[in-house]
Amino acid sequence: MMPVVARRLLVLIPTWLGLSLFAFALSTLSPGDPAELILNRELNEPATPEQLAEFRERHGLDNTFVVQYANFVADSLRGKFGVSFRSGKSVRDELWNRMGPTLQIALPAFATSVLVAVAFGVLAALRRNSLGDHVSRAVALIFESMPSFALAYLLIIVLAIKAGWFPVAGKGGPEYMVLPVLTLTLATLATTMRLTRSSLLDVLAAPYIRTARAMGVRSRRVVLTLALRNALIPVVTVAGLILAGFVTGTVIVETVFAWPGIGQYVVDAVFARDYPVVTGFVIFTGTVFVLVNLVVDLLYTRLDPRVRLGHAGGNA
């Protein structure tokens, strides 16, 4: 087990470096001179060439690309993501403050999505080709095909305006959370549901299940528990990736519902050319994603007996 972990970790390093290079390239590609942008804002008037030069020297902006990149990597590893052009506060603090509201809707949405999807997936697999199976798959497919902002406005029209059950947008108590969570859940339902269903079908057709049945293991529940445990392996791995993707997936939902989370904040930063924030966000989510991938990979390695026992399969 340990060598596997070590090997995976080793592979992680160049990946992370590549990701940090992309993020860094983003900030260097951006137009505008950061020295001018920050100083002009602070001073409320155009900065003098001396002030600009001093600023550049202080922040290492006059170094070569490679040196700047190296500094960037060192800083990122220490969690220093620089300072926002707009507010002057540390990017890490700003992102952290807004993490809370995003998690407030992302986590319930994730939990609901996985639970509902697994439940429906199981039912669909068990009652294969029934009307319920086809209807639930069709509904899930339709939701997956809608752009998330269209879905969000649809829910607003039906549930907030026509029915008046929920407020339209904004942050507040539980009733303000319902529509954003619902939108997020519905948008991601289809993938998980489909995966559960097919994975379960796959497992149910496997020899060991047939053997169990042939040997008279009558109880449907026992078969189900046995099959389900193995079927959920790929689901768990994908679920981990879905969760990592959730944080960025809230961008549109937060914009529509005026939910002051990290997604909305980063979009504002993009439009305001506040590149330290954007770069910080990109590195942060990229790192989280890579780590989650690692955990999921290891989990998969542990859980899937085929891989553990050295059979073919598993991600190369």
Added chain:
Amino acid sequence: MTAVATHTASAGEALDRPDRLHPLRQFVSDRLAATGLAIVVLLSLAALFAPVLAPYDPTVIDPLRGLEGSSRDHLLGTDELGRDVLSRLLMGARWSLGIAFLATSCVMTVGTLVGLIAGYLGGWVDAVVMRVVDALLALPNLVLYLAIIGTLGPGIRNVFIALVVISWASYARVMRGLVLSVRERAFVRASRSLGAGNSRLMLRHILPNVISPIVVLATLQLGGTILALAALGFFGLGAQPPTPEWGTMINQGRLFLQTNPGLMVYPGIAISLAVLGFNLMGDGLRDVLDPQLARQSR
């Protein structure tokens, strides 16, 4: 991520294939795929013949006849500047489908080539390429789209660049996995021992055997591209005025949510229909494929 995830789901679904006990099942499944195909063909024809089909010039304004509902003159009503919604939808199809097809072909080509080379050559080439791919796949898509277009400025060319840069990675990954599984097969080894060169092997022996899953992926990717274009339009980074575009239409239509919900609903339906069509087609194609190949990509 979605494309890869649903691709891994294919093995189980492939078990829905021609099962002699349920001929009905095959028919239904084929019908869904056929529906998908029909939708795609219809929309493509609409996009192709939009200039002929559109009753009005979608860019001509008539403010005094703004925000009208459906009427004989305007089947789907008019927007806030009096432009005909139906005409704008039709011309919007040109943009969405046109860019989607073009971008996806590019992405497919680039990703396939990279994955092919990496998978075939193996060794450090493979390692480096896969790290780059992994890094790209880890980055947040939407934010990157916005950042790239925000930096380069909106317009067809930059949208294209952003789409291609961000999407080629998942193709490369799948292709490389497939190549790995095919590479060691008997017929390939045989060809190699007979003295066939690398590129010949890659192009004439390996590629034809791995192309089908890529085609499936491409079909599903088309749907994803349309959604990405709509999202860009929603943020005002898509087609520039006065070119009509579905995502932009939804963005501007949301202001009139209460009096003219059609302004949002119609383009929303158009997008959903297009994506649905491609998804159904892709699903159907996957069912038709040899499930063994699909299983080996896991």
Added chain:
Amino acid sequence: MGERMNRSFRKGRSRLGVGLLAMALVAGACSSGDDEPTTAGGGAQADQGPTGRQELRVGVAADPWIDSSEGDKKRKPNYPLNADVCDTLVQLAPDFSVVPMATQARYVGDNKFQFTLVPGVKFADGTPVTATDLKYSIDYTTQPPAIGSGFIGRDSAKIIDDKTVEVTPTVQNLRLMEQINHPSLVVLKPGSDPLNNLMGSVCTGPFKVERYTPQQELVVVKSANYWGQPAMLDRITFKFYPDETTRALALQNNEVDMIQDVPLSILKSVQSQPGVKIERAPVGYTTMFYIARRMSNGTERVLNDPLVRKAVAHSMDRNAFVNGVLAGNAEVIPHIAPPAVLGQFADQVKGIPFNRAEAARLLDQAGWTRQGDAVRTKGGQPLRVKIIYDRVELTVPEFVQAQLRAVGFDAQIAQLDAGAYRDATSTGDYDIDISVPNQNDGNPAFLLALRWFHKATGANAKIISPGPGTRFESMIDAILVESDPVELRRKTADAMRELVDVEVGGVTLAGGYRVYALKDKVMGFQPHPSSTNQRWRTVYVRN
């Protein structure tokens, strides 16, 4: 049997109906107009006002102090959103004349202005206001981050006596009086610093801040120690809704009782809501565009040709804009500022009428020709213009674009974010800049002198101004030293006519009303054409 019962039942009902109708007519005759309270006593006397808890929730746009400059943060809670918490020295009346508020003002000659406290003015904590406090308030606007208005410098304020300060602007500025009503300068108790300590700042207004939750709400409550007529409301909650659709829906869902500055795009839907009334202030701003003649580095732009500029003006169908795009919530006016500031001289400005044929003729005359419906060319170059915009919906530039395309321009819209827009306006990399300048002070020449005066400090003055040595320039020179208010208006009207009719430095699409949507129960609201001078002290709720 049933039929007879029905008839008598109906007769009974109709009698009751007539009775009710009669009562309603009588009641209607007794009350006179929307804004009068229907309780006995009439008028806005506090002790006779409406009973019950007086609370109002107002939906406004995004929190203006979130990403604003430090300077704007010093102006909480008076600008850009005015919560009627602080008094200014003098205030702008709805007809754009300047009237006393905390002080009476007079010009004593030689660039000196004296402000004498109105008797009885005191702070929200009960302490009376003195000249020392006035000096502190004035000096607060000059300390970094400065928020000066009217060229007031660090030493401009001088205490004359216990109740009077004298202000001498750093340069000769005879327009100080009209400018100093801007809520940048409010009466503050010494030690107050809204930038760093909003809750610790003390003002003199009818309300005081209870709490401020950034991006969510600003809550003010009635100040018990107000020196003037107490406000009617006990509490006002200003809730921030950056998205207009959400704001309109909040009204419909009873999350708020009124919304400020109803976006015109949703006006129709708001108007059709039951129990909602629309109130408009007279023209307080204009939707117009500036025309760039040259870039800041001197390079000429295509609209430097006066024939082409005139053609642009002729191609705008303002009637369609006002009645179609703005749904009748504006007026077609030629002026680039609300006509009320020009007083009786407003009709000096004629404007340039909509006439596509004339536009085409002028363009042909200028050498820009076209084949059929194609883009016009001259010497192989297409007639291309770049449109940028600020604080309007994309609908407006699309309107302008369509009008220009109809006469043969290749008009492109550049959708720029705030930073890029600032860059463009300072380098002059645009041809048409659509904006909605507000008239927030009493100076009729404010916009003319700020934007089109070649000697003005803003970068874009070089870009859009007629230039040195022109008649317009000398007219502004004369205006800046004019001390008589009537002459000021007359000269400004002349200058505006020169700018609009002759030079075509800008084109006005519409004179916009400020539109508010209120639930029927909200009474006493007096919409002010200048939103920064909006007051809330007369508003009450009929429960």
